Amino acid sequence: MHEREFLNQLSGESRYLRFHKWVNAPSDKLVHFLTDVDYDKHMAFVCTALDGDAERVVGEARYVADLNGKNCEFGIIIADPWHKTGIAGLLMEALISTARERGLATMEGVVLTSNATMIRFARGLGFEVQPVANDPTTRRIVKKL
Amino acid sequence: MRKIWLDSYPEGVPPEIDARAYPSLKDLLESSCLHFREKTAFTNMGVALTYGELDRLSRDFGAYLQNGFGLRKADRVAIMLPNLLQYPVALFGALRAGITVVNVNPLYTVNELEYQLADSGASAIVVLENFAHTLELALPNTRVRHVVTTQLGDLFPRPKRWLVNFVVKHVKHMVPRWRIPGAKSFREALSQGKQSAFEEISLGPGDIAFLQYTGGTTGRAKGAILTHGNMVANVEQTAAWIGATLKEGEETIVTALPLYHVFALTANLLVFLKLGGNDVLITNPRDIAGFVTELAKTRFTAITGVNTLFNALLDAEGFDQVGIAERGVLKLAVAGGMALQRSVAERWRQTMGVPLLEGYGLTEAAPSVCSTPFDAKEFSGKLGLPLPSTEVAIRDDGGNDVPLGETGEICVRGPQVMRGYWNAPDETATAFWPDGWLRTGDIGWMDQRGFVTFTDRRKDVIVVSGFKAYPTEIEDVAMLHPGVKDAGAVGVPDEHSGEAVALFVVRKDPGLTAAALLDHCAKHLTGYKRPKRIEFREHLPKTPIGKVLRRQLKAEATLTRG
Numbered sequence: 001m002h003e004r005e006f007l008n009q010l011s012g013e014s015r016y017l018r019f020h021k022w023v024n025a026p027s028d029k030l031v032h033f034l035t036d037v038d039y040d041k042h043m044a045f046v047c048t049a050l051d052g053d054a055e056r057v058v059g060e061a062r063y064v065a066d067l068n069g070k071n072c073e074f075g076i077i078i079a080d081p082w083h084k085t086g087i088a089g090l091l092m093e094a095l096i097s098t099a100r101e102r103g104l105a106t107m108e109g110v111v112l113t114s115n116a117t118m119i120r121f122a123r124g125l126g127f128e129v130q131p132v133a134n135d136p137t138t139r140r141i142v143k144k145l
Numbered sequence: 146m147r148k149i150w151l152d153s154y155p156e157g158v159p160p161e162i163d164a165r166a167y168p169s170l171k172d173l174l175e176s177s178c179l180h181f182r183e184k185t186a187f188t189n190m191g192v193a194l195t196y197g198e199l200d201r202l203s204r205d206f207g208a209y210l211q212n213g214f215g216l217r218k219a220d221r222v223a224i225m226l227p228n229l230l231q232y233p234v235a236l237f238g239a240l241r242a243g244i245t246v247v248n249v250n251p252l253y254t255v256n257e258l259e260y261q262l263a264d265s266g267a268s269a270i271v272v273l274e275n276f277a278h279t280l281e282l283a284l285p286n287t288r289v290r291h292v293v294t295t296q297l298g299d300l301f302p303r304p305k306r307w308l309v310n311f312v313v314k315h316v317k318h319m320v321p322r323w324r325i326p327g328a329k330s331f332r333e334a335l336s337q338g339k340q341s342a343f344e345e346i347s348l349g350p351g352d353i354a355f356l357q358y359t360g361g362t363t364g365r366a367k368g369a370i371l372t373h374g375n376m377v378a379n380v381e382q383t384a385a386w387i388g389a390t391l392k393e394g395e396e397t398i399v400t401a402l403p404l405y406h407v408f409a410l411t412a413n414l415l416v417f418l419k420l421g422g423n424d425v426l427i428t429n430p431r432d433i434a435g436f437v438t439e440l441a442k443t444r445f446t447a448i449t450g451v452n453t454l455f456n457a458l459l460d461a462e463g464f465d466q467v468g469i470a471e472r473g474v475l476k477l478a479v480a481g482g483m484a485l486q487r488s489v490a491e492r493w494r495q496t497m498g499v500p501l502l503e504g505y506g507l508t509e510a511a512p513s514v515c516s517t518p519f520d521a522k523e524f525s526g527k528l529g530l531p532l533p534s535t536e537v538a539i540r541d542d543g544g545n546d547v548p549l550g551e552t553g554e555i556c557v558r559g560p561q562v563m564r565g566y567w568n569a570p571d572e573t574a575t576a577f578w579p580d581g582w583l584r585t586g587d588i589g590w591m592d593q594r595g596f597v598t599f600t601d602r603r604k605d606v607i608v609v610s611g612f613k614a615y616p617t618e619i620e621d622v623a624m625l626h627p628g629v630k631d632a633g634a635v636g637v638p639d640e641h642s643g644e645a646v647a648l649f650v651v652r653k654d655p656g657l658t659a660a661a662l663l664d665h666c667a668k669h670l671t672g673y674k675r676p677k678r679i680e681f682r683e684h685l686p687k688t689p690i691g692k693v694l695r696r697q698l699k700a701e702a703t704l705t706r707g
Contacts, residue, residue: 013363019691020692021616021633022617022620024621024625063690064689109690110688112605116542134696137603
């Protein structure tokens with residue numbers, strides 16, 4: 001429920017940057033995937049804030065590990081009004097240290113080349129930015145854990 | 146950085162132009178109307194409009210905008226017309242009154258039109274009656290208070306005017322029913338304008354001439370702010386490039402590309418206005434047979450187009466006869482907007498006897514940035530050299546120049562570069578490097594002689610016959626259909642339009658057909674944005690974390706095409 005609400009209030013731009021495509025209303029399947037966290041191969045951290053009496057998700061970061069459990073891909077979204085508040089850094093810190101504890105060797109992500117903010121942020125966290133063969137529209141970002 | 150391309154300039158092309166040759170487009174217009182008064186400025190369907198008449202009619206129209214509608218400097222007026230004599234009259238009427246022009250694609254759907262009118266804040270619009278039914282539905286959610294409608298033949302002499310207007314309406318039924326209370330007819334506006342005083346407006350290079358809309362990555366078009374200074378600069382740059390081949394007051398150019406697109410607007414209408422040329426307006430170039438008949442009757446010295454159009458002409462019956470008649474007459478042919486194919490360039494040269502030059506540009510640069518030199522002997526497959534007073538740099542993701550010959554983003558600096566996007570400070574900020582260079586989003590490299598070659602795009606954008614379509618907008622529309630669960634749009638190579646839209650769809654309703662979905666898309670998207678192909682899939686390829694793999698879709702679409 002919180003997850004759907006969170007996705008719904010994001011701007012089209014934020015959803016595009018996260019999913020690399022247009023997402024109108026998040027489908028049941030997407031919400032199911034995002035909430036089906038097993039704390040092992042699929043790990044997620046959320047940041048919530050109190051809005052009156054209601055607790056709302058304002059940011060989330062997650063990784064999904066590959067089958068051999070060596071590497072993982074991560075994704076992060078922050079609610080538009082919470083950009084530049086530092087919560088992205090906190091979420092990533094938690095995500096990276098958990099991945100390390102689980103024995104994962106690398107964390108990587110695919111970022112739109114035009115998403116300069118994310119690329120700058122990832123560099124700051126020690127990710128290496130690499131070109132993707134035959135695809136100048138995206139960059140691969142990788143960090144050894 | 147040294148401008149290495151200057152060494153490759155053909156003789157006679159200056160390295161710099163005077164970007165302040167005219168303070169504004171109004172001064173450019175007035176200068177040409179004074180010098181070429183008796184000469185033909187525009188021709189449409191055999192009817193000519195002289196520079197003197199253009200001067201008078203545009204003044205009348207400007208006076209009506211001022212007095213009839215009460216429009217003031219910096220107000221916005223939208224022009225929703227195909228290539229007709231009314232276009233330059235409305236355009237210069239607005240510009241000389243200091244009013245900003247918002248060009249609108251007449252084939253826009255209601256949603257597209259509504260968005261552009263609302264975003265630009267246009268308070269008036271000039272529309273061809275054939276499209277008034279679309280406007281009627283879009284109006285309520287905009288700030289448009291004044292509407293001028295025109296009929297196709299409104300500037301033709303009697304009885305041709307009556308005949309054309311009658312046939313369009315009652316024989317061909319090309320005017321769907323519409324009702325807009327208070328709409329003023331174009332002819333009435335002209336006659337009332339004539340009886341009122343035109344207030345001279347002082348304009349300078351910094352005043353805004355156009356909000357020229359172009360697609361945006363997140364599905365909404367953005368208005369590039371093009372000032373009078375930007376436009377004058379690009380006119381001077383283009384004229385300096387091709388000037389040696391042309392003579393003032395003696396040229397006839399064929400304008401088949403729509404004037405609401407910045408390429409024809411600058412390269413045809415404004416450049417040939419400066420040169421005192423006759424601009425032959427083709428209203429419906431899709432009617433290739435009619436277009437060839439028109440060309441057979443016209444001795445033209447210049448023509449512009451896109452690859453798609455030149456290809457269609459070369460394939461058309463009777464065009465070889467035009468080629469024979471044009472030998473020694475035609476001096477200049479320019480292709481812009483999209484990549485030119487070698488086969489088209491070579492066939493053109495054989496048929497017409499002159500090479501097809503390539504121009505490269507973008508709305509944000511008014512538009513021309515590079516062009517192949519007019520003395521080019523053969524097809525190069527390159528974008529060409531930067532125009533006079535234009536700098537091109539190839540930069541990496543960090544904004545640093547890459548070594549010569551290496552690939553990076555093509556960046557531009559020059560007096561033709563826009564000020565920014567209308568009401569979109571974030572988009573504007575990401576379009577420029579902090580040192581003022583415009584980021585084109587195109588990837589390419591520059592060789593030792595300064596020639597730029599395009600290789601790819603940095604953003605998800607599909608270029609269809611020179612028009613930019615963004616996948617997000619197409620996906621947004623597709624997913625509005627209740628039978629669609631997920632959709633991904635990509636560009637695929639297309640022999641006619643360069644690229645075409647392919648749409649991958651995951652169905653919610655197993656009974657959904659491609660035809661039904663195409664119908665749905667046609668209601669919301671103008672022609673070039675519509676998918677040419679729809680493929681149904683069980684799911685879209687995604688990374689483990691759920692990001693769609695657009696390049697994989699593109700590769701699949703390219704493999705299975707045909």
